[in-house]
Amino acid sequence: MFDTDLSYEILERAELVSALHRLVEGEGLLLHYQPIYGLSARKVQSYEALARWNHPERGMIPPDVFIRLAEETGLIHQLGERILHIACREALTWPAHVNVSVNVSPLQLKNRKFPEIVRNVLQETGLDGARLEVEITESVLMDEYEHKNVILSELKALGCKISMDDFGTGYSSLSYLWKFSFDKIKIDRSFVQALPDPTAKEIIQAILGIASIRAMTVTVEGVETAAQLQMVSSMGCSEAQGYYLGRPQQYANTDRREVEMALAWG
Known part of the structure; x- marks a missing residue:
């Protein structure tokens, strides 16, 4: 039976998929950057690149919507490469x-040529591989582990750092830490929000x-208050990230961020 709502959803999805092809070419694609601070040096250590889609008619489309759509349509490979390049x-x-930190989809790591793509991007842009941090979630390693381990090892051979994001929210985090030599783990914001529990x-x-x-x-995510910053710093965490230290913005301004950090620290 005909369903008006379902018909609308199908048409809306088709329109978004069509627009997504243009996004892959760079139309409407923006990167915002959120600072990650070293707590001992009190300086910006890196910025996490966060993709944004400024649709000409719909405005800003949430990342969880268009990233999921890109994965479902197979466009995540082209989109991911475009994000990495920018x-x-x-x-x-x-x-x-x-450094710059870039999130990578599990589907991108299924591509055997992904290390080659990264190598080409580094060569084309001139960025030292040691300044690129590749962020993955542990779900990436839940299947085809041996295949993905090879890919991650090849990325490290390029000098890239590998980070496990949202640590502590999955089922096998500890086993992955022993299986692969990560450079960084990012503690999920839920633990910071629960402090001082x-x-x-x-x-x-x-x-x-x-x-x-x-x-x-170790980077702690979700630092939103001065008290949380003081607590994670006193506990010996290496880095911190969160709205208290800086919201994602289109342009990374390190000098201004250093001033903001000094004011935030008090």
């Missing part, structure tokens, strides 16, 4: 000690202990 190119305008604090401290053994940097 992020690396713009990172060249930052101070040499500031003793259990949350104990979990963060346990993660810090494991990271120390494995020589990994």
